[in-house]
Amino acid sequence: MKEIKKYLNKKFNDNDVIILACSGGPDSMFLFHVLKSINKKIKIVCAHVNHNIRKESNEEYKYVEDLCNKNKIIFEGYVIKDRITNNFEDTARKIRYKFFNNLFDKYNAKYILTAHHNDDLIETVLMRISRGSNLSGYIGIKKEDGRYLRVLLDISKEEIITYLDDNKIKYFIDYTNTDASYTRNRFRHNIVSKLKEENPNIKNKIIQFSKELKMYDDFVNLYIKNHRFIKDNILDLKKVLKEDILVIKKCIELIIKEIQKNNQLDVSNNNINDIIDMLFSKRSNIKINLNNNFIAKKSYDKFMIIKEIKRKSVLKIFNDYYEDEMWIIKKNLTSESNSNFEILLLEKEINLPLYIRGMKKGDVMEIKNLGHKKVKDIFIDSKTDIDERKSYPIVVDSQNNILWIPGIKKSKYAKDKEEKYDIILFSERKKNN
Incomplete structure (x- = not known):
């Protein structure tokens, strides 16, 4: 006490x-x-x-x-x-x-x-050994686990x-x-009592087993944190695929655990093994269906588990402001940057009104000093997620000339700050997207 x-x-x-x-x-x-x-x-x-x-x-x-x-x-x-x-x-x-x-x-x-007390801990360890778990699971119950104490x-x-x-x-x-119909009760009244007959000190042995596992688990978690393999619950494959399989598997488990804080997501050991195989595949874009509309997804050098979103291609007149679940595009009065997130245009060289639409088959952009290039190849070169491409906002004029792919590429119509321009468009990708 x-x-x-x-x-x-x-x-x-x-x-x-x-x-x-x-x-x-x-x-x-x-x-x-x-x-x-x-x-x-x-x-x-x-x-x-x-x-x-x-x-x-x-x-x-x-x-x-x-x-x-x-x-x-x-x-x-x-x-x-x-x-x-x-x-x-x-x-x-x-x-x-x-x-x-x-x-x-x-x-x-x-x-x-x-x-929860140490009898609960002992029962939990034994139950998880019986049905199978991972390193973190075999610990049983942690004294401090996020918001839980x-x-x-x-x-x-x-x-x-x-x-x-x-x-x-x-x-x-x-x-x-x-009531013996409940699993925990059967372990409490039958299994633990039998183990005590074999070793009267079994409770302390199991508690020590749990503490040993926690030390190893804490070490791996700290190693992952210090090497920053995971950012915003997205796994950096360039970094992590050089590591031991133990570290890779633990990274996947941490991503799953973060999702499970607010969502129902059950992932089996077979799912984990399939995900590991997917990460080592030479294919750049792969996904595996999980439960509750979640997918495990490899997109170039990133791995994530997300809710699958059925994206629809967009076609809208641009009236100085556009917003979807991933992007904000707006007309500005002043230039903020010289990056691909901003474009400067001259009205007399394009055909108004402007439109925002998704990618179409055969789309080609004419790039300043570089000639024509397929939009599909631009997306591939920029490693844009394959599921994003159809709904990715592309700015075109009324003659369907592709002016700008926000954040990725500007067309031949883009002006430098030293040149004459009278339209400033700025784009911003929303956080966590």
Whole structure:
């Protein structure tokens, strides 16, 4: 108890907002009282989920709500109204964590605290060994994992119960924790007990196993961070393909994990192996379909996992301003740069109005001092993503002369700043695109 409080007092500052996941069971009630007793003046938001599968659930909901009101703590409750018919454990967990994450954003919180203890850690490690996982997964439960903080991993269930009983703190027991139809319960009551017969010290051995794996995992994560293989959740293939396969695989896992913070994305080991094969392929543009409309995509020297977007070719009159999901093109009064993101034109040399359209088959641009070149080849030379090309905004005049491919190439109609011009167009590619 003292060590936990000491850790939390160092971790938190006055006025920090903390989301506490509180079921009313012994573990979360223990953590509730720990948080109340620390020195820092934090703001606690108590998050309770009623799974609505036991008649006692409503009583527990009401008790936690009243306890919060009595202690002037914000209470946020969520009732699962629709009956969960498939894979209850996994589905209920996803619902809970979505609720917690929403509260984290709502209150601009610093952490979400859950009351996992070392018995939970042991069960999780064994379950993941049984079904298969990756290096990070075999660790089990991490004490600090992004916005989630699990401060009870160094104490056992037995220690928690003893403290609550000694201090006469009320808690509820969920009878479904003995139901053998749930995977975790079978491991808790059958597998762990058998392992204890083989080695009475098995719990400490598994905890040490988890800590060893975490050291290796932390080392690889730091190596990836220091070498900047990933930027904006996009993998730099020029850099990373020189590395060991362990580093490449870990980079893919980190990209997936970042997406999973806000999206439903399940990626199998076979998917990972297919992605690795794709990265080493000589083909410049490849994609693999994942679930929930996500695709794993190699585009020249970049790898990313994104939602697949069906892009449509555009044709619009340019009225001084154009915007789509990727680009902003506007008319300016003054010149801002001499890059391919800006073009200077002379009205009498072109045919107004201007249009913005997508690429067409056979498109050719006449480039100053370089002659004619196919737009398709310009896109290839600039390593423009193959899925972007059809919808990439191209500026043409009313006679369909291609004037400008923003950010990539200017035509023979482009003027230098020393020449005469009366039209200034500026383009900006939106961030994360």
